[in-house]
Amino acid sequence: MPDEAITIEDIHAARDRLAPVAVVTPLLENAFVNELARRRVLIKAECLQRTGSFKFRGGWSALSHLTTEQRHRGVIAYSSGNHAQAIAHSAQLLGVKATVIMPNDAPRLKLENTRAYGANVILYDRPGGENREAIGQQLASEQGLTLIKPYDHPQVMAGQGTCGLELAEQAQALDVQEAEVLVCCGGGGLTSGIALACEHQAANFIVRPVEPDSSDDVCRSLHSGQREQNEYQSASICDAIVTPSPGELTFPIMRRLCGAGLCVSDEEAMMAIKIALLRYKLVAEPGGAVALAAAINRQDQLQSDTVICVISGGNIDPTVMQQALEYAG
Amino acid sequence: MPDEAITIEDIHAARDRLAPVAVVTPLLENAFVNELARRRVLIKAECLQRTGSFKFRGGWSALSHLTTEQRHRGVIAYSSGNHAQAIAHSAQLLGVKATVIMPNDAPRLKLENTRAYGANVILYDRPGGENREAIGQQLASEQGLTLIKPYDHPQVMAGQGTCGLELAEQAQALDVQEAEVLVCCGGGGLTSGIALACEHQAANFIVRPVEPDSSDDVCRSLHSGQREQNEYQSASICDAIVTPSPGELTFPIMRRLCGAGLCVSDEEAMMAIKIALLRYKLVAEPGGAVALAAAINRQDQLQSDTVICVISGGNIDPTVMQQALEYAG
Numbered sequence: 140m141p142d143e144a145i146t147i148e149d150i151h152a153a154r155d156r157l158a159p160v161a162v163v164t165p166l167l168e169n170a171f172v173n174e175l176a177r178r179r180v181l182i183k184a185e186c187l188q189r190t191g192s193f194k195f196r197g198g199w200s201a202l203s204h205l206t207t208e209q210r211h212r213g214v215i216a217y218s219s220g221n222h223a224q225a226i227a228h229s230a231q232l233l234g235v236k237a238t239v240i241m242p243n244d245a246p247r248l249k250l251e252n253t254r255a256y257g258a259n260v261i262l263y264d265r266p267g268g269e270n271r272e273a274i275g276q277q278l279a280s281e282q283g284l285t286l287i288k289p290y291d292h293p294q295v296m297a298g299q300g301t302c303g304l305e306l307a308e309q310a311q312a313l314d315v316q317e318a319e320v321l322v323c324c325g326g327g328g329l330t331s332g333i334a335l336a337c338e339h340q341a342a343n344f345i346v347r348p349v350e351p352d353s354s355d356d357v358c359r360s361l362h363s364g365q366r367e368q369n370e371y372q373s374a375s376i377c378d379a380i381v382t383p384s385p386g387e388l389t390f391p392i393m394r395r396l397c398g399a400g401l402c403v404s405d406e407e408a409m410m411a412i413k414i415a416l417l418r419y420k421l422v423a424e425p426g427g428a429v430a431l432a433a434a435i436n437r438q439d440q441l442q443s444d445t446v447i448c449v450i451s452g453g454n455i456d457p458t459v460m461q462q463a464l465e466y467a468g
Numbered sequence: 469m470p471d472e473a474i475t476i477e478d479i480h481a482a483r484d485r486l487a488p489v490a491v492v493t494p495l496l497e498n499a500f501v502n503e504l505a506r507r508r509v510l511i512k513a514e515c516l517q518r519t520g521s522f523k524f525r526g527g528w529s530a531l532s533h534l535t536t537e538q539r540h541r542g543v544i545a546y547s548s549g550n551h552a553q554a555i556a557h558s559a560q561l562l563g564v565k566a567t568v569i570m571p572n573d574a575p576r577l578k579l580e581n582t583r584a585y586g587a588n589v590i591l592y593d594r595p596g597g598e599n600r601e602a603i604g605q606q607l608a609s610e611q612g613l614t615l616i617k618p619y620d621h622p623q624v625m626a627g628q629g630t631c632g633l634e635l636a637e638q639a640q641a642l643d644v645q646e647a648e649v650l651v652c653c654g655g656g657g658l659t660s661g662i663a664l665a666c667e668h669q670a671a672n673f674i675v676r677p678v679e680p681d682s683s684d685d686v687c688r689s690l691h692s693g694q695r696e697q698n699e700y701q702s703a704s705i706c707d708a709i710v711t712p713s714p715g716e717l718t719f720p721i722m723r724r725l726c727g728a729g730l731c732v733s734d735e736e737a738m739m740a741i742k743i744a745l746l747r748y749k750l751v752a753e754p755g756g757a758v759a760l761a762a763a764i765n766r767q768d769q770l771q772s773d774t775v776i777c778v779i780s781g782g783n784i785d786p787t788v789m790q791q792a793l794e795y796a797g
Binding site for chain 1 (some may be wrong): 491492493494496499500513515516520557577581584585597742745746748749750751781789792793794
């Protein structure tokens with residue numbers, strides 16, 4: 140057995156904890172997109188998950204795993220917005236006090252929702268270079284809060300893995316024997332969780348992370364075999380998946396199990412948002428649309444007759460949705 | 469037993485025929501909308517059904533019920549767009565030739581999709597007052613085609629009823645014992661089907677049709693006890709549910725089982741589209757959003773702690789979606 144942060148048993152246990160509260164998101168298909176992508180495209184609609192992204196799985200998994208003592212003291216998290224909402228809503232449902240550190244340039248909808256779920260939101264100056272990890276660690280130790288990291292956290296990874304169990308079972312029910320699973324990838328929590336789930340549930344499914352061109356740390360890391368950094372905090376509209384480097388806990392799993400990464404441009408992500416709206420009737424945020432964008436625009440880098448694309452989140456500001464709708468095509 | 473067009477057995481049989489092809493659409497919930505509506509709101513997301521509306525259920529149910537001889541000769545349908553796509557796509561999957569009569573002012577997306585699903589589309593002059601039923605009957609008899617009416621057709625009604633079986637089971641799994649089920653209503657195929665399904669599956673669920681203010685024939689008919697007409701072909705943006713009167717076959721079931729109807733304005737429907745996008749991450753078309761609009765805007769006319777709103781379709785032109793996003797709030 141490889142010495143990794145989690146095992147398939149952790150994912151099964153997370154699934155049991157999530158069963159009463161999480162949405163089993165559907166796997167959707169559209170004839171027109173199949174034609175456009177020249178292969179069968181199945182969409183795992185995680186934008187329909189509670190709080191509008193897969194992050195609820197990890198947030199609930201982590202919080203429901205805490206001791207009574209830890210719950211009583213409260214939790215802290217840092218996040219550009221989707222993990223923030225997941226922690227805030229899970230904490231609300233479990234009666235736990237949550238503090239969330241968010242960048243002052245996070246999308247408005249994400250900030251508003253996190254506050255509305257009852258979390259104490261602390262803003263930090265991302266463009267100015269403030270370090271969220273340092274702020275989080277300091278508050279955690281000062282106030283005795285448990286820090287729930289957005290991806291490098293075993294129970295968060297196990298929660299995200301439940302998405303992989305579901306999609307593997309759903310695809311197999313549609314007679315899919317082999318597939319590439321394209322996963323929108325930031326720090327790798329979702330990607331590593333799905334990869335581990337597929338290893339056990341659907342050994343012929345190859346997981347491939349998808350990133351924005353400007354934040355391709357995971358692509359480069361999988362290529363070099365070691366954790367590479369992004370040189371600067373990028374300006375991609377794909378805010379949800381812009382991270383400095385793959386996680387310490389997530390990368391060993393991705394390196395062992397994932398196929399090569401794929402990259403798409405911000406424009407391709409915006410166009411994929413429009414396609415998701417018109418074809419699947421789903422709202423995707425830019426970072427949540429990169430897997431679908433890759434299925435449409437990187438056909439020559441794909442091998443399988445079937446690709447499964449995770450739409451990982453749908454927390455997009457109305458103005459950005461309007462911009463996406465203005466794209467031609 | 470009442471002498472009605474279909475029984476619960478027809479719905480169960482339709483469900484068996486639909487099982488291999490239809491989407492079991494999810495039942496979704498959002499904390500913010502619950503707060504806004506001051507009760508629990510559950511959304512049956514039929515916009516995620518194949519072809520983007522519940523109509524696929526009825527279309528497939530009817531076509532899969534035809535004899536080999538009938539399939540060989542082909543089918544004909546008239547529709548403002550959602551039944552059109554459902555018949556075209558079902559026919560394509562079953563290898564049946566389909567002719568569809570559509571108004572020349574139907575939404576562009578619906579016209580394009582119906583053609584793309586391979587149907588022979590014949591346009592009629594709706595604003596000019598041409599009669600689609602007459603055109604349909606004539607072509608059917610001239611060419612030996614089987615006419616599949618959009619709602620007054622037993623197998624279509626049975627197919628739509630499968631949506632009711634699903635939502636009743638899904639709501640019961642969430643511990644809902646009593647509810648009002650708000651259904652976007654045109655000719656009453658979906659409403660009558662769901663009402664019949666709930667009668668048997670969830671006797672404490674009351675089905676209530678929802679219409680645009682300007683096309684309130686079902687509301688008035690339920691009030692008077694007989695089939696009332698709309699005085700003129702209205703100009704509501706809710707094209708999918710603008711019909712001259714309740715169906716001959718659907719009305720007796722609605723009269724026996726439904727609670728009072730509800731009406732909403734076009735503006736309320738547009739605002740509900742925005743809420744569906746931002747909160748549920750779902751694309752609703754105007755006619756598909758009226759049930760959600762009623763849950764938000766007709767709170768004083770509702771009695772139950774829980775309402776289940778069907779979002780019946782999501783085939784909306786991008787320009788209309790943009791207009792909805794511009795609404796304040």
